[in-house]
Amino acid sequence: MLYLRDASFVDWRTLKIRRGHLEAAPGPAGKVRFVSRIPRGEKALDCSGRLVTKSFVIAHHHLYSALACGMPGPARAPKNFPDMLKLVWWNLDRKLDRDMIRACAMAGGIAAAKAGATFIIDHHSSPNAVQGSLDVIADALDEIGLSHLLCVELSDRDGKAKSEAGLEETDDYLRKRQGLVGLHASFTVGDDLLYRAIAMAVGRNAGIHIHVAEAVDDQKDCVKKHGMRVIQRLARTGVLESPKTLLVHGLHLSAQERALFRSSRSWFVQNEESNQNNAVGAFDPKGLGDRLLLGTDGMHGDMIASTRAVYLAAQGRGGMSPLSAYRRLRRAHDYLSENKFSGDGENNLVILDYRPPTPVSTGNLAGHFLYGINASHVDSVVSGGKLIVKNKRMVLVDEDKVRQFTLKQTERLWRRL
Ligand SMILES: [Zn+2]
Numbered sequence: 001m002l003y004l005r006d007a008s009f010v011d012w013r014t015l016k017i018r019r020g021h022l023e024a025a026p027g028p029a030g031k032v033r034f035v036s037r038i039p040r041g042e043k044a045l046d047c048s049g050r051l052v053t054k055s056f057v058i059a060h061h062h063l064y065s066a067l068a069c070g071m072p073g074p075a076r077a078p079k080n081f082p083d084m085l086k087l088v089w090w091n092l093d094r095k096l097d098r099d100m101i102r103a104c105a106m107a108g109g110i111a112a113a114k115a116g117a118t119f120i121i122d123h124h125s126s127p128n129a130v131q132g133s134l135d136v137i138a139d140a141l142d143e144i145g146l147s148h149l150l151c152v153e154l155s156d157r158d159g160k161a162k163s164e165a166g167l168e169e170t171d172d173y174l175r176k177r178q179g180l181v182g183l184h185a186s187f188t189v190g191d192d193l194l195y196r197a198i199a200m201a202v203g204r205n206a207g208i209h210i211h212v213a214e215a216v217d218d219q220k221d222c223v224k225k226h227g228m229r230v231i232q233r234l235a236r237t238g239v240l241e242s243p244k245t246l247l248v249h250g251l252h253l254s255a256q257e258r259a260l261f262r263s264s265r266s267w268f269v270q271n272e273e274s275n276q277n278n279a280v281g282a283f284d285p286k287g288l289g290d291r292l293l294l295g296t297d298g299m300h301g302d303m304i305a306s307t308r309a310v311y312l313a314a315q316g317r318g319g320m321s322p323l324s325a326y327r328r329l330r331r332a333h334d335y336l337s338e339n340k341f342s343g344d345g346e347n348n349l350v351i352l353d354y355r356p357p358t359p360v361s362t363g364n365l366a367g368h369f370l371y372g373i374n375a376s377h378v379d380s381v382v383s384g385g386k387l388i389v390k391n392k393r394m395v396l397v398d399e400d401k402v403r404q405f406t407l408k409q410t411e412r413l414w415r416r417l
Pocket residue numbers: 060061062123211248297298
């Protein structure tokens with residue numbers, strides 16, 4: 001059992017605050033409860049003056065880009081988004097090998113944990129080292145103490161042999177662990193691959209995880225090749241029928257596509273900072289309903305920052321209340337629990353050393369989330385009832401050793417770019 005002494009516990013659903021000692025049971029279904037006193041002889045983490053609440057979920061990440069920060073730029077400036085993929089991201093992911101993939105997962109996983117996340121939904125790409133790649137990532141995240149839902153970004157962009165290898169890796173992984181069937185985006189996925197991915201998702205009881213209309217080019221390509229728009233193509237093939245399906249971005253949607261999505265069972269993941277970074281357009285939630293989640297799209301692992309970005313961007317597009325932004329951050333827990341994915345139980349907690357100059361209450365907590373609390377306040381993190389970050393240091397992995405390894409792998413990777 002893990003004990004948290006004198007915590008100010010914030011219920012993530014109601015934002016009600018209650019002070020006392022907490023007992024967190026280990027395991028995937030471990031409960032958290034208040035206890036009147038900490039049993040004699042048991043060690044307890046001092047949480048006095050700290051807020052304790054549910055930890056965060058990153059609903060769309062690309063851990064494979066974790067070694068990209070500060071990397072040399074492309075030979076010429078990209079002209080548009082597809083050009084950026086070719087010059088930057090497809091150049092990077094083709095160079096990844098097993099050690100680099102592990103370094104990415106360790107570096108990105110540690111960064112996410114230190115920012116208060118305990119669950120990562122990742123979209124992985126390493127076309128020249130796909131076999132066994134998901135196990136490498138899963139093992140790294142397990143070592144750190146993070147839960148996950150992984151997939152390979154299947155695509156026809158590198159030819160048939162690569163998409164076959166990706167399908168094989170996906171099937172192999174889904175036989176052993178929970179995960180999703182990943183597809184890059186409509187414009188790099190032909191009908192044969194799409195149908196086979198869907199059949200695999202149905203057979204393995206997984207959802208599809210795909211980028212949708214991130215740039216307008218995805219729509220143009222779909223109309224040209226298939227005579228319909230992206231959401232129509234996905235709806236027609238049954239992708240939207242699974243409540244596990246994650247559609248990512250959705251920046252260029254017609255009213256009809258919005259209605260199609262809304263009447264489906266799938267979810268959209270918004271990635272505001274990435275959209276701004278790539279200058280591909282703005283996410284508009286109009287007509288999409290409330291099956292909306294938040295991701296970082298590989299930019300970082302900090303969901304408080306992502307929520308703030310969504311909130312600030314919304315101010316110039318019709319407005320958004322702090323509570324609505326907070327709720328969108330928290331919808332990921334509903335996605336995971338409704339689909340019975342394991343790893344996001346009650347015993348996943350973030351301990352925030354946040355001591356603002358103003359009072360904190362149920363009524364203003366969302367405001368504190370947007371204007372006060374940030375990742376620097378993350379003091380400790382509990383995942384599955386176990387401490388994985390304690391007083392800002394990783395508990396289960398040796399950070400300094402990991403950093404030596406990631407620096408070495410980064411050097412190897414950048415030399416290949
Ligand atoms: Zn993405």
